[in-house]
Amino acid sequence: MRIPLIAGNWKMNKSVAEARAFVTAVQGKLPAPDKVETAIAAPALFLETMLEANVDQVLRVAAETCYYEDEGAYTGEISPKALHQMAIPYVICGHSERRRYFNETDDVINRKVQAVFRNGMTPIVCCDETMGRRESGEKIHWVVNQVSAALKGVSAEDAARIVVAYEPSWAIGSGTSASSDQAEEGCYLIRQTLADIYSDDLANGVRVLYGGSVKPDNIAGLMARGNVDGVLAGGSSLAEDSFIQLANYQNLEN
Numbered sequence: 402m403r404i405p406l407i408a409g410n411w412k413m414n415k416s417v418a419e420a421r422a423f424v425t426a427v428q429g430k431l432p433a434p435d436k437v438e439t440a441i442a443a444p445a446l447f448l449e450t451m452l453e454a455n456v457d458q459v460l461r462v463a464a465e466t467c468y469y470e471d472e473g474a475y476t477g478e479i480s481p482k483a484l485h486q487m488a489i490p491y492v493i494c495g496h497s498e499r500r501r502y503f504n505e506t507d508d509v510i511n512r513k514v515q516a517v518f519r520n521g522m523t524p525i526v527c528c529d530e531t532m533g534r535r536e537s538g539e540k541i542h543w544v545v546n547q548v549s550a551a552l553k554g555v556s557a558e559d560a561a562r563i564v565v566a567y568e569p570s571w572a573i574g575s576g577t578s579a580s581s582d583q584a585e586e587g588c589y590l591i592r593q594t595l596a597d598i599y600s601d602d603l604a605n606g607v608r609v610l611y612g613g614s615v616k617p618d619n620i621a622g623l624m625a626r627g628n629v630d631g632v633l634a635g636g637s638s639l640a641e642d643s644f645i646q647l648a649n650y651q652n653l654e655n
């Protein structure tokens with residue numbers, strides 16, 4: 402059974418004090434992790450404070466990125482080894498903003514995915530899709546390529562733990578989510594790609610998320626689809642109330 406994963410991505414928002422207040426506020430309000438897993442990916446600066454505030458340890462405190470070397474002369478970078486030592490379970494790799502603003506290529510993302518696995522953590526690999534590519538009918542090729550490139554050289558044993566997110570960049574931050582049909586189609590495509598690279602069994606066990614303007618008023622419709630195992634929410638993960646609503650999506654209707 403694939404346990405749903407409701408993950409937030411704070412991006413470059415909040416202060417340390419706000420991060421602490423958020424984690425304190427969600428204590429006792431999130432579902433049991435064996436029913437619905439919840440995670441917040443936050444700036445590395447906040448992680449230690451968030452871990453301290455996370456008394457009931459239901460929320461998974463995750464990282465938004467890391468470097469692909471474990472340590473060394475890489476000024477300013479975030480060590481995957483150090484993240485693992487802090488007991489961080491998940492690291493987002495290949496978010497479209499990292500691809501666009503920080504020039505992360507498929508090769509860099511693949512190295513990061515390998516570094517995350519090497520250090521005993523799980524990557525949440527994001528696959529992008531621009532409206533131009535969708536309209537030109539190129540989308541299948543594009544998403545499949547991104548998944549294949551991110552997983553190059555990754556063993557089936559590691560890949561069995563991966564989380565992949567279908568994140569059309571035309572929906573991110575736009576206020577308008579993909580329709581549930583579009584989300585289902587993207588997530589299905591990712592699962593098929595995993596089946597082609599590895600096996601049906603592996604693909605059936607892996608969680609595939611949808612991301613792009615997910616909100617409390619559209620999450621239930623997205624989560625109702627068979628290939629959507631969770632969400633990666635940006636804006637609506639910032640406020641405690643809306644993240645708590647997302648996490649408890651089973652009580653919402655849309």
Ligand code: PGA
Pocket residue numbers: 410568572573574575576612613614615633634635636637
């Ligand atoms: P959004 O961001 O929910 O604010 O659209 C999603 C993401 O970038 O992962």
